[in-house]
Amino acid sequence: MPTLYGTLGSPFVRKAIVALTEKGIKYDHEQVLPFGPNPEYRKIHPLGRIPAYRDGDRVLPDSSVILAYLERTHPEPPLYPSDPYEYARALWYEEFGDGGLAPVTGAKIFFARVVGPRFMNLQPDEAAIKKTLDEEVPPLFDYLEQEIGDQQFLVANRFTIADIGVATQFVNFQLAGCSIDVKRWPRLAAYVERIHNRPSFKAVIEKERAIFKPA
Ligand SMILES: N[C@@H](CCC(=O)N[C@@H](CS)C(=O)NCC(=O)O)C(=O)O
Numbered sequence: 001m002p003t004l005y006g007t008l009g010s011p012f013v014r015k016a017i018v019a020l021t022e023k024g025i026k027y028d029h030e031q032v033l034p035f036g037p038n039p040e041y042r043k044i045h046p047l048g049r050i051p052a053y054r055d056g057d058r059v060l061p062d063s064s065v066i067l068a069y070l071e072r073t074h075p076e077p078p079l080y081p082s083d084p085y086e087y088a089r090a091l092w093y094e095e096f097g098d099g100g101l102a103p104v105t106g107a108k109i110f111f112a113r114v115v116g117p118r119f120m121n122l123q124p125d126e127a128a129i130k131k132t133l134d135e136e137v138p139p140l141f142d143y144l145e146q147e148i149g150d151q152q153f154l155v156a157n158r159f160t161i162a163d164i165g166v167a168t169q170f171v172n173f174q175l176a177g178c179s180i181d182v183k184r185w186p187r188l189a190a191y192v193e194r195i196h197n198r199p200s201f202k203a204v205i206e207k208e209r210a211i212f213k214p215a
Helices: 011-022 039-043 063-073 084-119 126-148 161-175 186-196 199-212
Strands: 003-006 028-031 052-055 058-061
Touching: 003 011, 011 063, 011 084, 011 161, 011 199, 052 063, 058 063, 063 084, 084 126, 084 161, 126 186, 161 186, 161 199, 186 199
Parallel strands: 003 028
Antiparallel strands: 003 052, 052 058
16 A cells, blocks of 8 residues: 655645545555654655655655656546646646745744644744735735636636645645635635535545644
8 A cells, every 4th residue: 555654734745635535545644744854754755844655666755746646647537637728727726825825824824823832832923923814815815716716616627736736725724723704705715615625625624623623
């Protein structure tokens, strides 16, 4: 059985879990905590980040790389569009999640409010978090509100890597006690709820809510 390395709570590990679940791939989950993982793990992921994946003697770091691999080893159901432009657009939304949302909703909100205080004995700087919510979050959400429009999914009228890459970041936003202002971003709020209600997302979110529930 293949092995997924990482821990629940990571938006990137969640990307892999959702893809594995959607494709019906059974796997073992080996707990690896980020920030200073043991040196052995660096043989699998030279940057020491999570997730990584082992399939027999093949090892792969990075959620995007893992998902691209799974798509080729397990093409059904497809999680990438076949049309070249839609395929590229889907990769763009994944990047928007990984490189646009994650540094804000993940690092500056979830990490600051949940990971730091719980696991690193750090105090959350609520003023800094409020500033992030007031200044950095709205342009990101405005963009998504406009992109989603009246669509069910971001690309190709079906669930793809675009939806995985974007919706995973909102799990961390919500685990940090934040919610999307429905009046300001009604389409985004409905979209995120819809995607999070898919069985693949729902199962992992339930486990994470139990782990990260407020003390
Ligand atoms: N591009 C990577 C990002 C992975 C990542 O940054 N993971 C975080 C945890 S959510 C991590 O391991 N951080 C520890 C570090 O940067 O040293 C991916 O998609 O897998």
